[in-house]
Amino acid sequence: MDRVENVHRFRRHTVQVAEAQRRMEEHLHVLGVEEVSLENAFGRTLAEDMIAPEHMPHFRRSGMDGFAIMSSSTRGASPESPVLLEVIDNIPCGDVPKSEISPKTASRIMTGAMVPDHADAVIMLEMTEDFEEQGKTYVTIKKEIQPGKNLTSIGHEMKKGECVLQKGTVIRAGETALLATFGFSIVKVYKRPTIAIFATGSELLPVEAPLCPGKIRNSNSYMLAALIREAGGIPLLMGSIPDEADKAQALILEAFSRADFVITSGGVSVGDYDILVDIFQNWEGKMLFNKVAMRPGSPTTAGVWNDQFLFALSGNPGACFVGYQLFIRPVILGMQGMPNRYLQSYTAFLGEDFKKVNAFPRYVRGKSYIREGKLFVEPAGMDQSSVTVSIKDSDCLIQIPPGSKGMQQGELVSVLMLKG
Ligand SMILES: Nc1nc2c(c(=O)[nH]1)N[C@H]1C(S)=C(S)[C@@H](COP(=O)(O)OP(=O)(O)OC[C@H]3O[C@@H](n4cnc5c(N)ncnc54)[C@H](O)[C@@H]3O)O[C@H]1N2
Ligand code: MOO
Numbered sequence: 001m002d003r004v005e006n007v008h009r010f011r012r013h014t015v016q017v018a019e020a021q022r023r024m025e026e027h028l029h030v031l032g033v034e035e036v037s038l039e040n041a042f043g044r045t046l047a048e049d050m051i052a053p054e055h056m057p058h059f060r061r062s063g064m065d066g067f068a069i070m071s072s073s074t075r076g077a078s079p080e081s082p083v084l085l086e087v088i089d090n091i092p093c094g095d096v097p098k099s100e101i102s103p104k105t106a107s108r109i110m111t112g113a114m115v116p117d118h119a120d121a122v123i124m125l126e127m128t129e130d131f132e133e134q135g136k137t138y139v140t141i142k143k144e145i146q147p148g149k150n151l152t153s154i155g156h157e158m159k160k161g162e163c164v165l166q167k168g169t170v171i172r173a174g175e176t177a178l179l180a181t182f183g184f185s186i187v188k189v190y191k192r193p194t195i196a197i198f199a200t201g202s203e204l205l206p207v208e209a210p211l212c213p214g215k216i217r218n219s220n221s222y223m224l225a226a227l228i229r230e231a232g233g234i235p236l237l238m239g240s241i242p243d244e245a246d247k248a249q250a251l252i253l254e255a256f257s258r259a260d261f262v263i264t265s266g267g268v269s270v271g272d273y274d275i276l277v278d279i280f281q282n283w284e285g286k287m288l289f290n291k292v293a294m295r296p297g298s299p300t301t302a303g304v305w306n307d308q309f310l311f312a313l314s315g316n317p318g319a320c321f322v323g324y325q326l327f328i329r330p331v332i333l334g335m336q337g338m339p340n341r342y343l344q345s346y347t348a349f350l351g352e353d354f355k356k357v358n359a360f361p362r363y364v365r366g367k368s369y370i371r372e373g374k375l376f377v378e379p380a381g382m383d384q385s386s387v388t389v390s391i392k393d394s395d396c397l398i399q400i401p402p403g404s405k406g407m408q409q410g411e412l413v414s415v416l417m418l419k420g
């Protein structure tokens with residue numbers, strides 16, 4: 001149930017995180033498609049199924065350096081009664097064999113080379129002895145060899161016409177190897193969203209400015225830009241806006257023409273200078289939510305303007321980080337066609353007591369570790385919403401359910417993994 005709150009000038013309706021995500025999903029659309037070269041495709045999402053244009057491998061391939069033979073030639077072979085075959089060819093990788101194999105012949109062959117016709121096995125070099133006699137080379141085999149030994153058949157890994165990679169697959173190292181194998185030098189991928197980032201607050205200084213009393217440097221914009229890059233988006237740093245609602249609104253609306261969507265940080269709570277609240281109060285677009293049952297980041301607000309999102313994150317760095325992970329990251333991944341866009345949930349043991357109580361579910365910046373084969377998590381450091389230093393040490397968000405008693409060391413807790 002939504003809880004309605006009346007704080008001074010702005011009615012706020014608290015929604016659960018899942019409901020807030022559901023509302024934003026209604027407006028989430030995959031961006032268009034573009035072609036990129038394979039070397040620039042890392043981290044991108046395939047926009048079409050990739051179908052194998054040929055078998056892999058497309059020729060019968062030797063798995064060892066040795067001799068290609070007919071396995072039947074070795075029947076009865078033993079140290080006491082070795083088989084003698086005449087060596088009729090030498091096949092390096094990349095060559096086509098010049099001769100086919102018969103019951104009395106063998107061809108010297110290298111790992112990865114094309115196995116000659118009628119050969120159905122390759123015997124390792126170390127299991128043979130060869131010698132020359134009257135200008136001819138012979139190989140001695142003292143062991144029976146099974147058909148198919150050290151020979152990779154055509155289409156062993158994949159058959160022509162099979163789906164190599166499905167639409168929606170994120171291209172990482174293994175995918176890149178397959179795309180290269182099948183000759184896809186250009187691939188169709190979803191476009192990367194461009195996101196305009198504004199910081200708000202008259203206290204904010206540019207990063208390069210010296211400190212002065214009461215002011216701080218704008219760290220949220222840079223943190224958000226880094227997070228956006230991590231998710232494959234393109235950040236547009238728009239600097240910081242002083243606490244003047246009209247000016248901020250004009251700049252934000254203008255940014256919609258330059259970006260796929262806009263994020264702001266700061267100015268969403270109940271302070272006198274919380275200008276995003278004013279902007280959303282006069283919002284002509286659609287409101288999605290303006291209060292979320294979560295800590296930190298409860299004032300996180302979102303709306304849609306002509307099909308484009310405006311996300312207003314809290315100014316407190318910890319809240320800004322958590323708000324990004326729960327709302328912005330899934331949108332960036334979703335716009336790139338990624339099906340698994342929400343942080344994955346695991347169960348872990350709590351490594352230490354967490355006594356802070358709250359009416360809302362709490363997302364504690366945590367660090368995870370394995371002890372005796374079990375996954376443990378504990379707070380990464382100071383957990384107040386205003387704290388920046390613990391962000392770098394966190395690899396997960398520990399989900400502490402709302403309640404009056406907190407949680408004890410050793411209890412099982414649900415965790416959202418941020419990395420990996
Ligand atoms: N009376 C109440 N006060 C507050 C409430 C409340 O419910 N009643 N909510 C608190 C909660 S929870 C949060 S979260 C914050 C939200 O604050 P805002 O989103 O309005 O952000 P600001 O007021 O602009 O700034 C808060 C804090 O963060 C610093 N900040 C802002 N921008 C940046 C930036 N780009 N880089 C680094 N740090 C930044 C800013 O200087 C403030 O210290 O409100 C609570 N208050
Ligand atoms: O919702 Mo606030 O982010 O807890 O400090």
Ligand SMILES: [Mg+2]
Nearest residue numbers: 267269271274
């Ligand atoms: Mg404020």
